[in-house]
Amino acid sequence: MTDRRRPQALLVMDPAHYRVQFHEPQLRRLRELVELGEPALTDDLDAARARRRLREVEVLVTSWGCPPLTAERLADAPRLRAVFHCAGTVRSFVTDEVWRRGILVTNAADENAIPVAEFTLAAVIFAGKKAPFLAQDARRHRDDWSYAARRGELSNRGRTVGVVGFSRVGRRVVERLRDLELDVLVADPYASPAEVRAAGARPVELPELLRRCDVLTLHVPALPSTRHLIGAEELARLRDGVTVINTARGAVLDTAALERECAAGRLDAILDVTDPEPLPAGSVLYDLPNVMITPHVAGSLGAETRRMSESALDEIERYLTGRPPRAAVTPAAFATGA
Numbered sequence: 001m002t003d004r005r006r007p008q009a010l011l012v013m014d015p016a017h018y019r020v021q022f023h024e025p026q027l028r029r030l031r032e033l034v035e036l037g038e039p040a041l042t043d044d045l046d047a048a049r050a051r052r053r054l055r056e057v058e059v060l061v062t063s064w065g066c067p068p069l070t071a072e073r074l075a076d077a078p079r080l081r082a083v084f085h086c087a088g089t090v091r092s093f094v095t096d097e098v099w100r101r102g103i104l105v106t107n108a109a110d111e112n113a114i115p116v117a118e119f120t121l122a123a124v125i126f127a128g129k130k131a132p133f134l135a136q137d138a139r140r141h142r143d144d145w146s147y148a149a150r151r152g153e154l155s156n157r158g159r160t161v162g163v164v165g166f167s168r169v170g171r172r173v174v175e176r177l178r179d180l181e182l183d184v185l186v187a188d189p190y191a192s193p194a195e196v197r198a199a200g201a202r203p204v205e206l207p208e209l210l211r212r213c214d215v216l217t218l219h220v221p222a223l224p225s226t227r228h229l230i231g232a233e234e235l236a237r238l239r240d241g242v243t244v245i246n247t248a249r250g251a252v253l254d255t256a257a258l259e260r261e262c263a264a265g266r267l268d269a270i271l272d273v274t275d276p277e278p279l280p281a282g283s284v285l286y287d288l289p290n291v292m293i294t295p296h297v298a299g300s301l302g303a304e305t306r307r308m309s310e311s312a313l314d315e316i317e318r319y320l321t322g323r324p325p326r327a328a329v330t331p332a333a334f335a336t337g338a
Helices: 015-021 024-033 048-054 096-100 109-129 131-140 145-151 168-177 193-199 206-212 232-237 255-263 303-320 331-336
Strands: 008-012 035-042 059-062 082-085 104-106 160-164 183-187 215-218 243-246 268-271 291-293
Touching (some): 035 048, 059 303, 082 303, 109 131, 109 243, 109 268, 131 291, 160 168, 168 183, 206 232
Parallel strands (some): 008 035, 008 059, 268 291
């Protein structure tokens, strides 16, 4: 590795995320691949020291907390050729100027999809058993477990799971559900029907999926076109007792409509994301016994985030050895993806 060209690089991310994502193994490998000047890390590209450093760098290594790469900031980076993102979406900081300059952008969304899919798999299984809601019931029914019967059939076998969005996460969820005796439906107008079938599911239109599913799980990005994709009309199509799982983005689900359905006791919900996030303190969803809310923990946290750092380091190595990136973000994908 010592005879390999090492480009000048700058880490651009929140220092707290840097401390989690870069432990000694990741830092050692990073130093083998690139030259880190002073400062090596910043979350303020407008600071004088960072602006001077930008003039030298060929590579940015980014994560959560990277400020937008505006035309003004990129004017300070004439040598910049590549941005390697150690997290999922780059939507918060990649601008049109990045594409105009032809700068390579990669992300670690595939790696971030892994824990989200794992969390969703657990949520689907728990939904079949109504486990989160029975756990709340147990606090009020301490001397008699017959309350479980009031939650209906507590089984996963033969249930129908509706997956909305055959995204990185949605695909992984489908693949993990293959080991269960479930009927899995996928609604995604952009997905290849052949690929959906190969993953172990059946492609259907959204109205049919809503009409048939016992569990609804959402895996679409937050775009103007997906805002309230599941609204009052769509929720009304669901049968009584369906569990709605959202580990995607809060805005794809109409919060007010869900509040009404859950408050009526018609639907249950497992929510790792909400709109807004967090919900207002007065939201009825906090107090309902048929709703489970977690504080956006399905995605990569702790050691899981270092999986994404290692993916970015792999991409840097591919860049340096002239191999094509595995996870390049293109303008076309940027328009429809997370």
